[in-house]
Amino acid sequence: MAELSRREQESLILLIGPPNVGKSVIFNHLSGLHVGMANYPGTTVDYTKGSAVFGGVKATIIDTPGTYTLDATNDAEEVAVAMLKGKPDLVVCVLDASNLESSIYLALQILECRLPTIVTVNRMDLLEEKGLLLDGEALSRELGVPVLTAVALDGDGMYGLRAAIGDVLNGDLTPVPSGIVEASWECAERIRAAAVHGSGRASASIRETIGDASMRPWPGILIAIVVMLAVFSIVLGLGMGLRRFVLLPVFQGYIIPLIVSEVDGLVAPGLFRNILVGEYGFLTKGIEWPFTLIMPYVFSFYLALCILEDSGYLPRLGVLLDGLLGKIGLSGPSIIPLLLGYGCGIPAIISTRTLPSRKNRLMVGLMASLSIPCIAQTGAFISLLAAQSAFALAFVMFLSFASLLLGGAVLNRILPGRRVPMVMEIPDLLVPRAHMIAKKMWIRTQHYIVDAVPPVIVGVAVAATLFETGWMARIGAFMSPLVTEWLHLPQEAAVPLLLGVFRRELTVLPLLDMNLSVLQLVVGSVVALYYVPCIAMMAILYREFGGYYAILTLAVTTAFAFIMGGLIAQAGILLGVM
Incomplete structure (x- = not known):
């Protein structure tokens, strides 16, 4: 990856996060129409690559395969790990607001790589629907890197993300974690508790009720x-x-x-x-x-x-x-x-x-x-x-x-x-957007x-x-x-x-x-x-x-x-x- 960046004389940005978190939507907002598919060397895994200019700096953006952890349990996750080892200039870690604890665990693993990282918490509308609020500053203090919020489907937060990427590439912002936080589920649970406030709704919404019923x-x-x-x-x-x-x-x-x-x-x-x-x-x-x-x-x-x-x-x-x-x-x-x-x-x-x-x-x-x-x-x-x-x-x-x-x-x-037992994250049931x-x-x-x-x-x-x-x-x-x-x-x-x-x-x-x-x-x-x-x-x-x-x-x-x-x-x- 580092060789690719030097060869093209462009900054290299990795977009990484769990599946179904909206990475592709964010990628499209950042890269526009300058998009292509590539095959990771030595594998059969494809990834999406685009280019854009942030604060006057030209950058290559790679939308990595979705991964829940960096434990590399399948081919797609192995490629995501290999890309991180390539020392990109910036990692944009996309978290799922509606499943924040598991996303924070992935973020902690990424931060252990000691790479410049910006965290974007997407799907904030789903968190608010549950009657909960995210304290972005508290989450930023816990993780030690900048934290932004977004609703990518509506374009909310995309301007701020582009500006933050430009600041990093121009050297105005150095988002490298100052301390090392242990990547464990206990730490992820503690960080979520410190960053998310509110008692939540007293009862489930109609969509949640239908979603739960559809699995029985x-x-x-x-x-x-x-x-x-x-x-x-x-x-x-x-x-x-x-x-x-x-x-x-x-x-x-x-x-x-x-x-x-x-x-x-x-x-x-x-x-x-x-x-x-x-x-x-x-x-x-x-x-x-x-x-x-x-x-x-x-x-x-x-x-x-x-x-x-x-x-x-x-x-x-x-x-x-x-x-x-x-x-x-x-x-x-x-x-x-x-x-x-x-x-x-x-x-x-x-x-x-x-x-x-x-x-x-x-x-x-x-x-x-x-x-x-x-x-x-x-x-x-x-x-x-x-x-x-x-x-x-x-x-x-x-x-x-x-x-x-x-x-x-x-x-x-x-x-x-x-047969391997089922392991599957269940996303929120949503109304499709036209x-x-x-x-x-x-x-x-x-x-x-x-x-x-x-x-x-x-x-x-x-x-x-x-x-x-x-x-x-x-x-x-x-x-x-x-x-x-x-x-x-x-x-x-x-x-x-x-x-x-x-x-x-x-x-x-x-x-x-x-x-x-x-x-x-x-x-x-x-x-x-x-x-x-x-x-x-x-x-x-x-x-x-x-x-x-x-x-x-x-x-x-x-x-x-x-x-x-x-x-x-x-x-x-x-x-x-x-």
């Missing part, structure tokens, strides 16, 4: 069912509404005809024109599929996920499901990466870094690769099946859930290691357009070329024994199996134009559900777990996809419904 079997299970139904309603209802009433009319009524008209005027009839705007034209299907069939469900899913994240409900769901997950060797915190997998498998696998054991990480990563369709693939399933048969869609989703549990049980038996949800939605929608749409267009371009040059028919004939005799699908269904390597939803979308029966649609969907993860997911699996598990995942998912799809097709033949 009753009425927690009922609350979970209501929440999941609400999520399903948002994803399906809003997604279908956006698709039918907004995106399809715009693209099919205006954008696609305009593209076809322009191509007709510029390109003579023939092979090249057919590749551009023919049956698999990548300027038509390549735009229509990702934007009208997939994006509405991506948007609606991430809206629901943002609401769950910002409300603080997800950790409570983890507590509620800890017993169920324990049956397959997982613990409550595993529910978060599993749910993220329904958005995209890549962040799901990356987020396993916070899990306490390699066995848990492997289990969740492999379960997400085998049984969890990403939201783009789910959107393709909805587009393919919902109009034909709601039962067929429900059947495919049931298979996904059942194989997730079965796969977890099998992995728990064959992978070495033991402007924060809007920011997250904007970022995630951008990521979908930048990261997911280009591979779809490339995949469609490949399909168009194969179709127009006759290679699609040759591939179909070569794979005919598998595709037509075992899966009982038309020969051209072999091509989506090739395209699925680019993006998982491409295993589904070409089936839309093949005039298949409902059972054939189910067979194709089941094959797509279990089929190989896309190239990006394979790369993440390789990076996180090594080549052995990446190749094993590739082999297992491919075999399982064709076995399950074929069994359903053969059952349909026996029952006379194919």
Whole structure:
């Protein structure tokens, strides 16, 4: 770290604190738009890096992975410790006002490093809601460094923090602790008692009552069912509404005809024109599929996920499901990466870094690769099946859930290691803020357009070329024994199996134009559900777990996809419904 600072001739600031404390919000206030992702050398842990000017001094800011202590119990915490050892010019330690004692313990460990440190107590509004007051001067005296307060979501305290950082970098303030305070829970408890005043509220708020109830079997299970139904309603209802009433009319009524008209005027009839705007034209299907069939469900899913994240409900769901997950060797915190997998498998696998054991990480990563369709693939399933048969869609989703549990049980038996008991901090239950949800939605929608749409267009371009040059028919004939005799699908269904390597939803979308029966649609969907993860997911699996598990995942998912799809097709033949 020190080498990085000297090389760039910039001051280096570390932003460190527990997870879910608002570090990222503070980081965004400090760094603005000058932000990028980096990978810590020798690890698979990513961190966010930005730059800004404080009091005329240019500085690099690093938002370290969230950590509860410096005991380094997982990869993310090890990286945070390594960054502190790099001797940064300033550490901004962010404490959680609503869980102050545990945050103070982390601060004491950081102060033992004898680095210039500023303490910022965030989420002050939650402390005040509890009828408590923080004496910032008393906390500053106890810790021996400057203490600021903030409500980062509202921007409160950010100007003062920027000014304090500028004073430190210009040498006007030297925030190095004058004495050494023992980093112990007893000291943390004593310091909190000296700094926090007030008797608190006589009774719990409605949000606290609901939050506590959501973690008990009753009425927690009922609350979970209501929440999941609400999520399903948002994803399906809003997604279908956006698709039918907004995106399809715009693209099919205006954008696609305009593209076809322009191509007709510029390109003579023939092979090249057919590749551009023919049956698999990548300027038509390549735009229509990702934007009208997939994006509405991506948007609606991430809206629901943002609401769950910002409300603080997800950790409570983890507590509620800890017993169920324990049956397959997982613990409550595993529910978060599993749910993220329904958005995209890549962040799901990356987020396993916070899990306490390699066995848990492997289990969740492999379960997400085998049984969890990403939201783009789910959107393709909805587009393919919902109009034909709601039962067929429900059947495919049931298979996904059942194989997730079965796969977890099998992995728990064959992978070495033991179950680690649940350790999870429960944040306050909050009312999500519209402007924060809007920011997250904007970022995630951008990521979908930048990261997911280009591979779809490339995949469609490949399909168009194969179709127009006759290679699609040759591939179909070569794979005919598998595709037509075992899966009982038309020969051209072999091509989506090739395209699925680019993006998982491409295993589904070409089936839309093949005039298949409902059972054939189910067979194709089941094959797509279990089929190989896309190239990006394979790369993440390789990076996180090594080549052995990446190749094993590739082999297992491919075999399982064709076995399950074929069994359903053969059952349909026996029952006379194919």
